[in-house]
Amino acid sequence: MELIDGIYQVQGLALTELAKEFGTPFYLYDGNKIVNQLQNLKNAFSETQVKVKFAAKALTNISILKLLKKHGSGVDVVSIQEAYLALGVGFEKNEIMFTPNCVDFSEICEGVELGLNINLDNLSALEKFGKKYGSTYPCCIRLNPHILAGGNYKISTGHGNSKFGISVYQLPQIMQLVEVHKLVINGLHIHTGSEITETEVFLKMAEILFGVARDFPALKFIDFGSGFKVAYKEGDHVTNIYDLGLNLGKKFKEFYRSYGKQLELWIEPGKYLVSEAGYLLVNTNVVKTTPSVTFAGVDSGLNHLIRPMMYDAYHEIVNITNTKGSQKIYTVVGNICETDTLGVDRKLNEVREGDLLAIKNAGAYGYSMASNYNSRFRPAEVLIWSGKAQLIRKRDTMDDLLRNQVVVDI
Numbered sequence: 001m002e003l004i005d006g007i008y009q010v011q012g013l014a015l016t017e018l019a020k021e022f023g024t025p026f027y028l029y030d031g032n033k034i035v036n037q038l039q040n041l042k043n044a045f046s047e048t049q050v051k052v053k054f055a056a057k058a059l060t061n062i063s064i065l066k067l068l069k070k071h072g073s074g075v076d077v078v079s080i081q082e083a084y085l086a087l088g089v090g091f092e093k094n095e096i097m098f099t100p101n102c103v104d105f106s107e108i109c110e111g112v113e114l115g116l117n118i119n120l121d122n123l124s125a126l127e128k129f130g131k132k133y134g135s136t137y138p139c140c141i142r143l144n145p146h147i148l149a150g151g152n153y154k155i156s157t158g159h160g161n162s163k164f165g166i167s168v169y170q171l172p173q174i175m176q177l178v179e180v181h182k183l184v185i186n187g188l189h190i191h192t193g194s195e196i197t198e199t200e201v202f203l204k205m206a207e208i209l210f211g212v213a214r215d216f217p218a219l220k221f222i223d224f225g226s227g228f229k230v231a232y233k234e235g236d237h238v239t240n241i242y243d244l245g246l247n248l249g250k251k252f253k254e255f256y257r258s259y260g261k262q263l264e265l266w267i268e269p270g271k272y273l274v275s276e277a278g279y280l281l282v283n284t285n286v287v288k289t290t291p292s293v294t295f296a297g298v299d300s301g302l303n304h305l306i307r308p309m310m311y312d313a314y315h316e317i318v319n320i321t322n323t324k325g326s327q328k329i330y331t332v333v334g335n336i337c338e339t340d341t342l343g344v345d346r347k348l349n350e351v352r353e354g355d356l357l358a359i360k361n362a363g364a365y366g367y368s369m370a371s372n373y374n375s376r377f378r379p380a381e382v383l384i385w386s387g388k389a390q391l392i393r394k395r396d397t398m399d400d401l402l403r404n405q406v407v408v409d410i
């Protein structure tokens with residue numbers, strides 16, 4: 001988003017005009033920025049063969065999936081439904097990594113029937129898989145490295161108390177199952193969480209993976225998950241993907257040379273690809289001043305963007321219709337019957353009722369975590385691709401709220 005001649009724009013399109021065309025609230029995605037981010041990752045990891053598997057959970061709009069597919073990304077899915085979305089937009093089955101957790105075994109079997117790469121993250125699933133498929137279908141193992149990393153405990157998935165992955169301390173049990181059932185392990189995977197800034201964490205993870213990998217002769221890939229941090233505000237520390245790509249790439253190459261065959265390095269970015277490319281555009285319904293706080297109450301809330309409430313995430317907010325107004329302090333809240341605070345004590349150009357606000361970094365885990373709480377409609381989604389804005393999801397209507405409800409005789 002750029003401010004040019006007093007007008008906020010994305011790819012030369014004025015956000016105020018887009019708001020007129022599509023109404024508020026809506027999610028706006030800069031498709032070219034997404035593709036640039038993908039290219040940056042590929043460049044950063046040019047040291048070795050990298051396969052990018054976009055973490056679909058971050059943004060499951062099928063037009064975005066299609067865009068990423070077209071530009072050479074694979075996809076990481078965590079539910080069979082995400083798998084069907086990916087297949088529907090044309091991802092080949094071998095481009096899809098299926099990483100479910102705590103699902104019924106039948107869902108894993110469905111993934112096998114679809115021909116997906118299967119990533120197993122608990123011993124009971126591994127045992128069932130072994131009994132059913134033995135050596136006839138390969139699988140990957142998701143390990144829990146017992147590393148506490150990432151922005152905060154809620155988004156950290158690789159520590160000892162996390163539900164994700166099979167503990168590295170349970171390697172003997174893994175090996176036993178592999179041996180008994182003649183399992184073919186074609187990949188190893190670790191995803192330690194989100195918003196990890198230090199290259200060292202990834203390198204430490206790599207050491208653990210390489211140590212384990214020597215016991216598995218049939219590997220084709222090692223998947224380092226993701227957790228690459230982007231900037232949420234000015235001055236934020238971010239993951240230096242070039243440093244990471246260079247150092248991890250070197251270590252990876254060294255490893256597979258000693259392993260005896262070339263392996264693929266997989267990564268599964270979500271935020272890195274789509275966070276900064278997304279904005280949530282909202283209208284200010286109410287400006288409410290109390291003796292202590294001035295609230296800007298907008299036509300959105302935790303039903304559209306839950307990250308501030310769920311993870312204490314910071315999303316920068318900009319008044320895009322009063323760019324020259326004097327700055328004042330606001331707490332930006334939604335219209336949901338909850339304390340749905342989107343930003344506390346933010347210095348914004350004076351907010352008047354009717355002003356449009358842009359909430360930044362809304363591309364990842366924004367719409368995909370949205371709900372109809374308070375029977376409000378989920379917002380529209382708009383994609384700008386090569387200077388053209390297109391609606392890629394309509395705003396909900398009453399029909400959507402009623403669709404699956406069944407009225408019974410009472």
Ligand SMILES: Cc1ncc(COP(=O)(O)O)c(C=O)c1O
Pocket residue numbers: 055058076099191193194195225226227228268269270271272364
């Ligand atoms: C298994 C897995 N891979 C990749 C990701 C993407 O992480 P991020 O959005 O931090 O890149 C997640 C996110 O939670 C995940 O659970």
